[in-house]
Amino acid sequence: MTNRIYQSLLQQKAKGQKSFAVLIDPDKVTVDKIDELTALATEARVDYLLVGGSLVVTNRLDEVVQQIKKNCDIPVILFPGSPSQITPYADALLYLSLISGRNAELLIGQHVISAPFVKQSRLEIISTGYMVIDGGAPTTVSYISNAAPIPADKNEIAMCTAMAGEMLGMKLVYMDAGSGAKRPITESMIEKVAEVIEVPLVIGGGICDPEKAYRNCKAGADLIVIGNAIEKDASLIKEMSAAIHSVPTRIS
Ligand code: 1GP
Numbered sequence: 001m002t003n004r005i006y007q008s009l010l011q012q013k014a015k016g017q018k019s020f021a022v023l024i025d026p027d028k029v030t031v032d033k034i035d036e037l038t039a040l041a042t043e044a045r046v047d048y049l050l051v052g053g054s055l056v057v058t059n060r061l062d063e064v065v066q067q068i069k070k071n072c073d074i075p076v077i078l079f080p081g082s083p084s085q086i087t088p089y090a091d092a093l094l095y096l097s098l099i100s101g102r103n104a105e106l107l108i109g110q111h112v113i114s115a116p117f118v119k120q121s122r123l124e125i126i127s128t129g130y131m132v133i134d135g136g137a138p139t140t141v142s143y144i145s146n147a148a149p150i151p152a153d154k155n156e157i158a159m160c161t162a163m164a165g166e167m168l169g170m171k172l173v174y175m176d177a178g179s180g181a182k183r184p185i186t187e188s189m190i191e192k193v194a195e196v197i198e199v200p201l202v203i204g205g206g207i208c209d210p211e212k213a214y215r216n217c218k219a220g221a222d223l224i225v226i227g228n229a230i231e232k233d234a235s236l237i238k239e240m241s242a243a244i245h246s247v248p249t250r251i252s
Contacts, residue, residue, distance in 0.1 A: 002124055003124055003126075004091075004124065005048070005075050005077065005091060005092045005124050005126065006092075006124065006126050006171055006172075009172070009200045009222065009223065010200065012047075012200075012222065013200045013222045015249050015250055016247075016248070016249040016250035017245075018217040018221070018222060018223070018224070018244050018245065018247045019047040019048065019222065019223040019224070019244070020046050020047050020048075020213075020223070020224055020226075020240060020241050020244040020245070021046070021047060021048040021049065021077070021202075021223055021224070021225045021226075022037065022041055022046050022048075022049055022050070022225075022226060022227070022230055022237060023050040023051075023052075023053075023079065023179075023204070023225050023226065023227030024037065024049055024050065024051050024064065024068070024227070025052075025053040025056070025179075025227060025231070026051060026052070026053070026056055026058065026060050026061050026064040027053065027056055027057055027058050027060070028231060029064060031067055033234075034067045034071065035067075035071060036234055037230075037234055037237070038068055038071035038072040038074070039071070039072075040234055040235070040237045040238065041072065041074055041237055042071075042072045042073075042074065043238070044237045044238045044240075044241035044242070045245065046074055046237065046241055047074070047075075047223075048074065048075050048076075048077050048223070049068055049072075049074050049075070049076050049077070050076075050077050050078075050079040050094075050225055050227075051064060051065055051068070051076055051077070051078055051079065051090065052078055052079035052080045052081060052085050053079075053085075053140070053179070054081040054139075054140040054141040054144045054145075054179070055081055055140050055144055056081060056082075056084075056085055061085060061086075061087045062087045062089060065078075065089040065090050066089050069089060075091045075092065076089075076090040076091050076092075077090065077091065077092045077093070077094060078090045078092070078093045078094065078123070079094050079096075079225075080093070080094070080096070081141070081144065082110065083110050083111075083113060083114030083117070083118075086114070086117065086118060086121060087121075088121045088122065088123065090123060091123070091124060092123055092124035092125070092126055093118065093121070093123045093124070093125055093126065094126055094128045094130075094172070094174065095111070095118070095125045095126060095127045095128060096128045096130040097111070097127070097128070097129060097130060097165075097170070098130050098131075098132065098145055098147060099129045099130065099131060099161055099164065099165045099168075099170075100130070100131040100132050100133070100147070100150045100161055101132065101145055101146075101147025101148065102147060103145060103147040106145055106147065126171050126172055127169065127170045127171050127172070128170060128171065128172040128173070128174050128202075129161070129162065129164075129165025129166070129168070129170035129172070129173045129174070130174050130176065131150060131158065131161055131162065131165075131173065131174065131175045131176065132145065132149040132150065132176055132177075132178060133149055133150050133152055133158065133175055133176065133177050133185050133189065133205070134149040134150065134151050134152045134177070134183075135149070135152070135177030135178045135181025135182055135183050135184065135185075135205050135206050136152070136177075136181060136182035136183035137181065137182045139177075139178025139179055139180060139181060139205075140178065140179065141176065141178045141179065142178055149178075152177075152183060152185070152186065152189070153186075155188060155189045155192040155193075156192075158175065158189050158192065158193050159192050159193055159195075159196050162175075162193045162196060162197050162201075163196050163197060165197075166197045166198065166199050170199065171199055171200075172199055172200050172201075172202055173193065173197055173199060173200075173201050173202065174201075174202040174203075174204070174225075175189070175190070175193065175201070175202070175203055175204075176203075176204045176205045176225075177204070177205030177206050178205045178206070179204075179205065179206075179227055179228055180205075180206060180228045181205040181206030182206060183206060184205055184206035184207050184208075184212060184216075185203055185205065185216070187215050187216065187218075187219035188219075190216055190219040190220050190221055191219040191220050193220070194219065194220020194221070195220070200223060201220060201222050201223070202221070202222065202223045202224075202225060203216050203221040203223070203224055203225070204224065204225030204226065204227070205225075206228070207224060207225075207226050207229065208228075208229040209229075210236075210239045210240050210242070210243035210244075211243070213226070213240055213243050213244050214243040214244065214246065214247060217244055217247040218247060224240075224244050226240055
């Protein structure tokens with residue numbers, strides 16, 4: 001198993017270079033839409049395509065990922081809401097443990113059940129401490145996970161949770177306000193969490209404009225994930241990518 005994608009995330013972080021991932025929900029894209037998104041993403045130099053969702057109701061994951069791979073070279077990373085959302089056609093898998101919750105199934109239970117299948121897939125496995133932060137409204141992830149999110153103003157809980165995840169060996173910390181969150185994660189929480197961990201920090205949920213994406217990066221996010229806003233207006237890919245990639249690196 002390679003760790004090419006994780007190594008590139010580490011190298012980008014070392015340079016202070018920020019990355020951008022577009023999240024594609026396999027339920028919501030037609031072949032034409034995939035063609036449009038991959039063309040825009042390639043032109044805008046999007047770093048990664050994440051594929052998945054908290055609840056996927058169709059059985060099109062293989063087809064969607066194959067179509068993406070046919071169109072472009074952007075690495076495809078699975079972001080699964082359940083063990084059924086795995087396909088060997090992707091490049092990597094965020095192996096998520098919901099460390100902000102106390103639902104044993106999502107901390108370790110489902111991983112045990114799916115481990116042989118995941119291992120067989122030969123995907124690059126990136127163990128990820130997944131933290132759901134209250135985004136101002138119940139989102140699919142908070143309902144499905146049956147676990148309370150971290151309150152949006154409790155920076156200390158977020159810091160301690162991220163530190164614990166890192167010390168348990170997780171390679172990424174992903175703080176998510178949930179898809180379509182009313183209130184994205186605050187810069188103050190991002191800043192506090194970024195200060196106490198060394199692994200790359202992924203931020204997503206409710207980011208709708210390039211200014212917010214830029215501020216999140218300045219606060220310490222290494223990878224920004226955007227789904228909903230791009231589903232509504234695919235042309236945003238260009239502006240979002242330009243904003244995220246315009247954050248000054250350590251050497252510039
Ligand atoms: C959701 O972090 C992702 O899990 C992205 O959220 O769809 O709100 O951009 P949005």
